[in-house]
Amino acid sequence: MSTTDIYIARHGETKYNREGKMQGRGIDAPLNKTGRLQARAISDELKDKSIDHIFSSSLVRSMETAEIVAWTFRMKYHSYPELDEMNFGKFEGRASKDIEQELNEVHRTWQNGNTDYAIDGGGESPVMVLERVNSRMNNILNNHSGSTLLFVLHGRLIRIVLSHWLGYPLSDMHRIEHSNGALYHFLKNDNSLEMGYLHKTDHLEGIMDEEG
Known part of the structure; x- marks a missing residue:
């Protein structure tokens, strides 16, 4: 039985994260100084893990984080x-505090079980996101069975994917914590998926909080 070692990292901080602005698929912001420090901290944490393959989204903040780790x-x-x-x-690009009531309504809709609901203006629903992400991740996991893999992903996406992996309904995805630079670990065997840890952040301690 082969075991696949799976690490997941949330990308480092961007200007949008710092300013509390919504940053989804429609915002392609680079890392700021703190984000680059967080990416290096991820590298330091994983440097002894014999990573075989690194995968990221196509968004700059994810690719920049992955590139820093890949260099290691x-x-x-x-x-x-x-x-x-x-x-x-x-909601893309808008400050969360300015749309707090609308955001809360969306979150209540999802928590009440309507995870097919998508935000107006070209938004995606949790179900739509899970379908596209799960298809690609399953393909990667099947093609690299027995390897040690790192995925550099995004906050809401991590909540969606890990809820599915842990057997939670998507309406409970808020149970998954996320923050910039956090790590998650799973072990996948042929017929099982075992959690190592969720939302590990101790490697980020001592990072100076820098803008720019």
């Missing part, structure tokens, strides 16, 4: 648009 392992990373963050439609 002297390897290339592979990016896929199917791993991109959820599209938040009309």
